[in-house]
Amino acid sequence: MNHEPWLAALTGELRRHGVGPDLTGHVVAEAATHLLDSGESPLRVFGAPETYARAVVDSLGGPDVRPPRRQPGPVRLAARGITKRYRGRTVLDRVDLTVRAGQIAAVVGANGAGKSTFLRICAGLLSPDAGTVEVHGTLGYCPQDGGTAEFLSADEHFVLIGAGRGLGRAEARRTGRAEASGLAWTPPRRTQARHLSGGTRQKLNLVLARLGEPDVLLLDEPYQGFDRGTYLDFWHEVWRWRDAGKAVVVVTHLLNQLDRVDVVLDLSGERAA
Numbered sequence: 001m002n003h004e005p006w007l008a009a010l011t012g013e014l015r016r017h018g019v020g021p022d023l024t025g026h027v028v029a030e031a032a033t034h035l036l037d038s039g040e041s042p043l044r045v046f047g048a049p050e051t052y053a054r055a056v057v058d059s060l061g062g063p064d065v066r067p068p069r070r071q072p073g074p075v076r077l078a079a080r081g082i083t084k085r086y087r088g089r090t091v092l093d094r095v096d097l098t099v100r101a102g103q104i105a106a107v108v109g110a111n112g113a114g115k116s117t118f119l120r121i122c123a124g125l126l127s128p129d130a131g132t133v134e135v136h137g138t139l140g141y142c143p144q145d146g147g148t149a150e151f152l153s154a155d156e157h158f159v160l161i162g163a164g165r166g167l168g169r170a171e172a173r174r175t176g177r178a179e180a181s182g183l184a185w186t187p188p189r190r191t192q193a194r195h196l197s198g199g200t201r202q203k204l205n206l207v208l209a210r211l212g213e214p215d216v217l218l219l220d221e222p223y224q225g226f227d228r229g230t231y232l233d234f235w236h237e238v239w240r241w242r243d244a245g246k247a248v249v250v251v252t253h254l255l256n257q258l259d260r261v262d263v264v265l266d267l268s269g270e271r272a273a
């Protein structure tokens with residue numbers, strides 16, 4: 001699919017709104033990367049160029065109207081010296097990351113830089129060859145894809161995962177539905193996960209990671225397949241979780257959010273495939 005006309009129109013709209021050339025270049029480059037990765041049409045992902053440009057400009061104006069950030073709290077996640085090799089090839093080389101309560105960390109880097117590997121190690125799903133991970137508090141993990149059971153409805157997922165987090169059936173359903181509403185999603189009562197769209201399954205994944213309000217949230221590009229409105233809702237939710245004292249780690253390609261996070265872990269120096 002040729003994204004150039006849409007990207008050119010976005011460039012024009014951003015400049016028309018007075019966005020400087022450097023920032024315009026960043027926003028357009030990251031939109032192009034996201035479109036390449038997702039394979040989706042720009043209209044579906046971001047909407048019309050003028051609408052997306054306005055949303056970018058609004059989000060740039062955001063910090064002025066947001067309440068002042070609270071001081072970060074105690075350390076919730078400490079990864080030290082994380083090293084991982086696959087068949088003798090070093091993917092992560094002595095990577096450190098510390099995230100405190102009330103902070104958002106963005107993990108960035110090219111495709112194959114080791115972002116998912118790092119998150120899986122932090123989640124305890126994969127062992128590093130060297131290094132340690134300490135998590136202080138409860139943990140929620142949203143994988144890049146997968147993570148849902150084909151034949152279960154959203155409510156059944158809430159009950160199942162909620163049980164593991166100490167929530168009763170009714171509470172799990174209520175909590176899941178409340179979280180879903182933050183993403184402007186009302187889960188259908190009976191539809192099985194396999195019949196949900198890709199973006200909607202990602203919403204389910206994200207809600208599952210949030211069940212029980214864990215202290216540490218590890219989110220691996222959770223917005224894949226989200227439309228523009230949901231994408232903006234997602235970042236507002238992330239800021240809300242931070243303001244509620246959570247430690248949030250987000251894998252992202254989207255550089256225009258980097259001024260809205262507290263810590264950036266750039267894995268570009270690691271060996272990409």
Ligand SMILES: Nc1ncnc2c1ncn2[C@@H]1O[C@H](COP(=O)(O)OP(=O)(O)OP(=O)(O)O)[C@@H](O)[C@H]1O
Nearest residue numbers: 086091109110111112113114115116117118272273
């Ligand atoms: N189980 C595995 N066995 C061998 N190599 C692997 C394995 N898992 C990942 N890799 C390799 O490790 C490197 C890092 O992969 P990873 O998925 O962590 O990158 P990433 O930064 O998340 O990429 P993307 O942006 O494409 O999601 C890649 O070169 C990948 O091919």
